[in-house]
Amino acid sequence: AILAQAQLTQKQSPVAYTSSRVLVRARASSAMVVASRILPMSLITLVHIFFAMTQEVDNAVCAGMSCAAVLGREWDDTGMLQLPSEEALTMSQQQLLSTRGDAPLLAVEGGARNFKLVKMEAKAKSKGAVCLDGTPGAFYISEAPAEHRKRGQWMIHLQGGGWCYDEPTCYNRTVFMGGSTALNLPNQTAAELGLGGIMSDNCSENPTFCNFTIVLALSCDGASFSGDRADPVVYTDATGKKTDMWFRGRRILDAVLDTLLEDYGLDKAKEVLLGGDSAGGLAVFSQANYIQKKLQPHRRLATKAHEKQHGSKRLKFRLAPNSGFFLYHDNVGNKMVWQGQMQYLYSMSNWTMSDNACLQKYVKELQWLCVFPQNTYPFLRPPIFVLNSALDFYQTGNFLAAEPITGFPNWESTEVSIWSGYNASAAPGWEHCSGGEAHIENCTAEQIGQMNGYMDSFIGLISHTSTFRKKGNGAFIYGCFNHNAEMNDLDYRTYAIGGVPMREALARWWLAGAEPAEKHTYMEGGRYKYPASVKDPNPTCNYLCDGYDAATCKVVLTFGR
Numbered sequence: 015a016i017l018a019q020a021q022l023t024q025k026q027s028p029v030a031y032t033s034s035r036v037l038v039r040a041r042a043s044s045a046m047v048v049a050s051r052i053l054p055m056s057l058i059t060l061v062h063i064f065f066a067m068t069q070e071v072d073n074a075v076c077a078g079m080s081c082a083a084v085l086g087r088e089w090d091d092t093g094m095l096q097l098p099s100e101e102a103l104t105m106s107q108q109q110l111l112s113t114r115g116d117a118p119l120l121a122v123e124g125g126a127r128n129f130k131l132v133k134m135e136a137k138a139k140s141k142g143a144v145c146l147d148g149t150p151g152a153f154y155i156s157e158a159p160a161e162h163r164k165r166g167q168w169m170i171h172l173q174g175g176g177w178c179y180d181e182p183t184c185y186n187r188t189v190f191m192g193g194s195t196a197l198n199l200p201n202q203t204a205a206e207l208g209l210g211g212i213m214s215d216n217c218s219e220n221p222t223f224c225n226f227t228i229v230l231a232l233s234c235d236g237a238s239f240s241g242d243r244a245d246p247v248v249y250t251d252a253t254g255k256k257t258d259m260w261f262r263g264r265r266i267l268d269a270v271l272d273t274l275l276e277d278y279g280l281d282k283a284k285e286v287l288l289g290g291d292s293a294g295g296l297a298v299f300s301q302a303n304y305i306q307k308k309l310q311p312h313r314r315l316a317t318k319a320h321e322k323q324h325g326s327k328r329l330k331f332r333l334a335p336n337s338g339f340f341l342y343h344d345n346v347g348n349k350m351v352w353q354g355q356m357q358y359l360y361s362m363s364n365w366t367m368s369d370n371a372c373l374q375k376y377v378k379e380l381q382w383l384c385v386f387p388q389n390t391y392p393f394l395r396p397p398i399f400v401l402n403s404a405l406d407f408y409q410t411g412n413f414l415a416a417e418p419i420t421g422f423p424n425w426e427s428t429e430v431s432i433w434s435g436y437n438a439s440a441a442p443g444w445e446h447c448s449g450g451e452a453h454i455e456n457c458t459a460e461q462i463g464q465m466n467g468y469m470d471s472f473i474g475l476i477s478h479t480s481t482f483r484k485k486g487n488g489a490f491i492y493g494c495f496n497h498n499a500e501m502n503d504l505d506y507r508t509y510a511i512g513g514v515p516m517r518e519a520l521a522r523w524w525l526a527g528a529e530p531a532e533k534h535t536y537m538e539g540g541r542y543k544y545p546a547s548v549k550d551p552n553p554t555c556n557y558l559c560d561g562y563d564a565a566t567c568k569v570v571l572t573f574g575r
Contacts, residue, residue, distance in 0.1 A: 146178075151262070174295065264301075337406060519534070
């Protein structure tokens, strides 16, 4: 519908279309830097499609994972999106256009490799590997350069994108993004997909992993690749219209792995790094043991007995989830808000995980607690290197400062938007501290104390887990007020603890053998002061708007919400 409306706008009023396109381009660019650091990696966006449809694609402006700036804007009586004319742009917006032009604000400078989109049509039909809206599960793959392919090195990454929590929020994903693969474009670059940092194919930014075969499994189930419900959940809107929603993320995960094994040579892999960002990082904690077991029968993933008999080497299979260690933690009002939402999602989606002893720890009625990484982390078998902020921006807004959704679950709303039904930073006084403007300098002394307390909880909990100290494991727990910093070139390259940047810490662990965990453990020691500065815990921390003047930063933050 939005594509049709955009086409109609262009035909009816070329002048309005042209002037509106300027602001869309500004919003697209300015959303990039915030989307890359705040938002979990999303699916292809409406603005990108808007440009592609008019054959005026500027992929540098609107990557395949951000530019959600048009969502939630005003619509006129004809259902058209209202965009101000170029004359209506403020001086700050004009400055953004004149100084940045079409240059991407996202700190991602990917290489030239092509990422092929694979939509698993056959497995969607035979295995039911479909998204919320029934479209087939899919993944992007960029095979290693020919001269490196024989090394058999793979990086498989489970895409993030948050969760939906009940029927209305999941329905919203089928309408916009996060619940479908219908709008994903073929033949993308890493920069177009927003794949920086740990997933970059640019060897100057990511020297250790840039020549791996890189796979991005697309998230479209709203439940961290873990839903496995046979029958659809039916959403009924205010008019009585019914929509089927399919929770089949676990089947999509199976289909991705099976396709890679059958058609792309994963069965011949020698090294595999399994990662995921945000909700995809949480999926690693839920599904890592299962994935390892699923791959074991293949030649390169053989047991020691098979290795002795056939002479094949065992697979090097390790985990590096980023920004996915979400705490079971109350909000500032001592309420378990996000946890209740995840409990409902667990039941609604038939959240499925196996081969993790967490399930044996709880009676059936409490097994939903195994959603939380702190409960699955102790039972992970593969070596793991946890990358996470102790004061994660997403967790601060969505857990610590969240408020219960009125009427949850199955609340009623006249607004249909991917943003509606969410409750981040809704606690009184938190909007300017952890909300849309996200200035930690605006936080009160009480809020800084609560945020430091959250850091203490995070560090205390993870560091007292036996897995944290297990030989062969490691961690890089930084204090920067950020989310998904690991996917951003600048942060991946510059965040340092004890003089060791994140990029180097991960590389050292990956290239080492089963060494003592303390040799590969980097833990933030600093905390925030009042008045706060983003660099309080660590001078290498970057603010979301580093490199921009105050006026441009305000535009970035406003349009990047």
